[in-house]
Amino acid sequence: MPARFRRSRPLTPTARVRRLRRRITTLFALTSAVGLVAMAVLAIRSDDARWREQLDRTMDADTSWAMGLLETDESGRLDTRVMADTMGTGCPPLTVLSLTPGTDTDLVVDRAPPRPCLSARPADIRQAAAVAVRDEAASAFDRRTTHGEPVRVFALPFYWPDAVEGDRPQGAIVTLSKTSSQGADHRRLTWLVSGGCVALMCLSAAVGHVLSGRAVRPALAALDQQEAFLADAAHDLRTPAASLHTLSETALRGETDSTEVLRRTLSLAQGMGRLVDGLLTRARLMSGTATLAREPLRLDQLVEDTVADAPLGEHRVAVRAEEAIVVADPDLVRRAVGNLLGNALVHGHAPGVPADVRITVARDGTVTVDDAGPGLPPQVAGALFERFRSGGGSTGLGLSIASWVAHAHGGSLTAAAGERGGARFTLRLPTSA
Incomplete structure (x- = not known):
């Protein structure tokens, strides 16, 4: 297809912001260059006129003295x-x-x-x-x-x-x-001023690039937060949306009692509402427009409720919990624990074998999730909590969200090899004490 008939690909918002930064840098450099060139021309012309004027005054004194001797x-x-x-x-x-x-x-x-x-x-x-x-x-x-x-x-x-x-x-x-010496001095000054002007223009371009980068940094950060929010929303809403789709198909075929369909639909809708609220809360927290809803809560009960609400199927999950009170946001901590459990159910077992997950809650506000799977993949072990890092079968946002929740509360999330050969994730949250 001829180039004139090709439609240019629209720029992404990030690309438009970066293009704006380049334009700001160019405009800053050009403005500085115009001013510097004007000052350089003025300085060179002033020096050129000055040395001629000084020489003319000296020659005028000589001729005036000689004129006084004419008779x-x-x-x-x-x-x-x-x-x-x-x-x-x-x-x-x-x-x-x-x-x-x-x-x-x-x-x-x-x-x-x-x-x-x-x-x-x-x-x-x-x-x-x-x-x-x-x-x-x-x-x-x-x-x-x-x-x-x-x-x-x-x-x-x-x-x-x-x-x-x-x-x-x-x-x-x-x-x-x-005038050879004066001309040499003037040429030397011209080179010095020209070289200094070029150096200052380069420095001005560099300073303009740095300043424009600082100016557009909030816009780029906002765009990154927006993209992260959309990706996290898609990740968290995919599973309940798929469950609603399956439930609807089952109800249309008449294979499930209508009362049960409505009950499960209501449960899924409530869960999706909590997810949306959590995502919006995280977006506000990341943008700095809201604060964490910290409150004392029973971490052991929250973990048990999260496991009870999870669709386990044939998988086995054992919970051993001690009474632990932490100061944290209940919805965000529930999401973090749910993401760790979901990661273990997806990746913590061999194909065709049910997962065997053990969750331990300690008094110091530590939640440990152990699985009996193949362990941590070596290629992603160093960047396991980055967004879109996954061992396969998911978008890789669950662990990054859990890590963000832990650090937002002043805690931590670490990964290591478990006692049974699988992966062990340890979530630490600050206690009320």
């Missing part, structure tokens, strides 16, 4: 000898360009360093001076020297000493400065 001769022409004699023009390299009289764009070189420490292309020097004269303000450009080194070209316009307000600049002084 004019008796004929009104620019005289750069004092500047050259006082500070030199080789390093930092200072080039003085002046406008040709009668023009606004033609610049001529009045003073060029004979042996500059940095040499730029004449076109770059003229461009910087032309922009400074035109804008009547300092200008700066990033260029390269004749040897290919990165350099900063700075030009500052100057005026005649007798200039008045409104006069245009008469030329410009151009200086150069290396």
Whole structure:
């Protein structure tokens, strides 16, 4: 069948919650990434502008000092000898360009360093001076020297000493400065900021994954409790439902007296009602919305009543009970004992042979259930009380429910080999003392 005609399998509630967790994690990581990238770009651009601004201030100080040394001769022409004699023009390299009289764009070189420490292309020097004269303000450009080194070209316009307000600049002084060290520092900062940004984004994704996991954990726990409740309900109601079905078929065939049918139907309905109540109680206890109905009760009598109500058939069950008073929930303890007895009746005998079960109730609140069956299967002995673990023939919920009841009361449920070669289950409950 073509893929476009296939209907995608609907996701389970657990899968939808896990998908929501992945989406929350992704959204958290993307939000953090946007913020981190924006901060990184801002930091890199700020550093780039900062080192250029600092370099321009230094170059402006040099050219301003040199500008103070410019003079004019008796004929009104620019005289750069004092500047050259006082500070030199080789390093930092200072080039003085002046406008040709009668023009606004033609610049001529009045003073060029004979042996500059940095040499730029004449076109770059003229461009910087032309922009400074035109804008009547300092200008700066990033260029390269004749040897290919990165350099900063700075030009500052100057005026005649007798200039008045409104006069245009008469030329410009151009200086150069290396930018290789500043550029290397800026690239290093760029790599550090970029690497830190990537590391923080990974950390943000990890933190988001952990936080989203904690956020959806209650939902997953609720779903697990819901699935456990449904499975336990199906397990506990299967037997009385099957008995009702068999009883109904027997009554339809007329093989049983109607009064007996009604009596057994009523008994089964009452038992199913108790099971439903117990399941609902357990669900409320697991979700934390209810507490155990603890009360003093005669454990020996409860065990005897549970055995009397069990459908034994050909199986044999012997009870030896001492008077024992425990503090527990009667319905839940009855279910736990019934599950242990039912497990012994199903698994505690060889095929075709009736079960021989012995139940002992001690004064310390201990119930021991011994059978003469094949014993505990080695493959499930380590996880016997987990849900859906079974030796065969059942869904494996009975022992897990009994274990949960024992631990909910502060007791325990253990399994070991019995004296007759079968399995021995020991249920311990706290006594009234």
